[in-house]
Amino acid sequence: MIKLTNVVKKFGKVEAVKGINLEVEKGSLFAFLGENGAGKSTTLSMICTESEPTSGEIFIADEKLTFKNRKSFRQKLGVVFQENVLDDLLTVRENLYNRASLYGKTKAEISERLELVSSIMGIEDILNRRFEKLSGGQKRRAEIARAIMHDPEILLLDEPTTGLDPKTRVSVWKIIDYLREELGMTVFLTTHYLEEAKDADQLAVIHKGKIIAQGTPANIRSRFSVDKIFFYDAKVAELQTIIEKINLPFKVTKETMRVDVINQDVEILAILNQTAGLYGSFEVIKGNLDDAFISMIKEESND
Secondary structure, three states, rough: EEEEEEEEEEOEEEEEEEEEEEOOOOOEEEEEOOOOOOOOOOOOOHHHHOOOOEEEEEEEEEEEEEOHHHHHHHHHEEEEEEOOOOOOEEEHHHHHHHHHHOOOHHHHHHHHHHHHHHHHHOHHOOOOOOOHHHOOHHHHHHHHHHHHHHOOOOOOOOOOOOOHHHHHHHHHHHHHHHHHOOOOEEEEEEOOHHHHOOOOOEEEEEEEOOOEEEOHHHHHHHHHHEEEEEEEOOOHHHHHHHHHHOOEEEEOOOOOEEEEEEOOOOOOHHHHOOOOOOOOOOEOOOOOOOHHHHHHHHHHHHH
C-alpha cells in the first residue's frame, strides 16, 4: 500500500532522511518510531505529498508518487498532524463540512458522511460547539474525523496521542483500531511512545535519518532486548561458577545475583534447572520494546 525506496530528503547540506526503505501492507498498522528530530515527521511529510523527496521513489497503492501528480493521491490519504489544523472560530460541524467540500463531495454526500463519521468518532454531542472550546481529547477526535471525511484508504498519524492524558489516549487508540479492523484502513503512525507500537503489525525505528531496525514488535524485542533473571537468597559462589560456564553477564549484590540472558539461544528454563537448589527464590523480567529501543539507540551511538 505504501512503499519507499532509497528515499532521501535534504535541507541544504543537511541530510534529514538518508536513503530509507519501507513497505506498508494494505490494512496493516505500521508504527514508525524515533526520537525527536530523528526524521519521522519529515518522512511523513513526503508520504502525504507536503514535501518532495530529494531522491528516491514513493509508491501509494502501487502508483508512483510525483510532486506534479500529488493532488490525485490526496484523495487516498487522510492526515492527522501533530498540530491542530481546524478553524478555532468554526463549529466542528462547519469545519468538517468545509474540509469535505474540498474533495468535490455533494451536499448530500457530505451530510451522509458527516453522520457516519461523527458516530464512529463519538463526537455527535460536540458538532455544534466551536473548535476552540473543546478539550484536548475532543480536538484530537475532531481532527481524526476531519482526516477521514473523504473516506481515504490510508490514514497517516503524526504522534496522534502526544500531550493527551492516559484515558484519552486509550479512547483515541480504540478509534484507530476500529478504523483499521472494521473499515479496513491502512494506518501509518509516527510515535515515540514505545507501548503504542507493541500492537502494530510492523514497526521501523529511525535514528538520525537512518532506519536502524524493522520487523514485528516481537521480533524487534527478541533481537534487541535482554531478559533478566534475579536469584534471591543465593549461594553466590556456586551460582557464579555455573553462570560463567554458560557465558552470560551477571552482577552480584550480597545474596542476590542478576543474570542478563543476552544469548537468545539460551533458554531461561534450562538455566533455572541447572541452578536448582542454589537460590531461595527467583524472578524473571522479560525485556520489552523500551529496552529494545534504548539498546538500539545506544548501539548506534557507539558506532
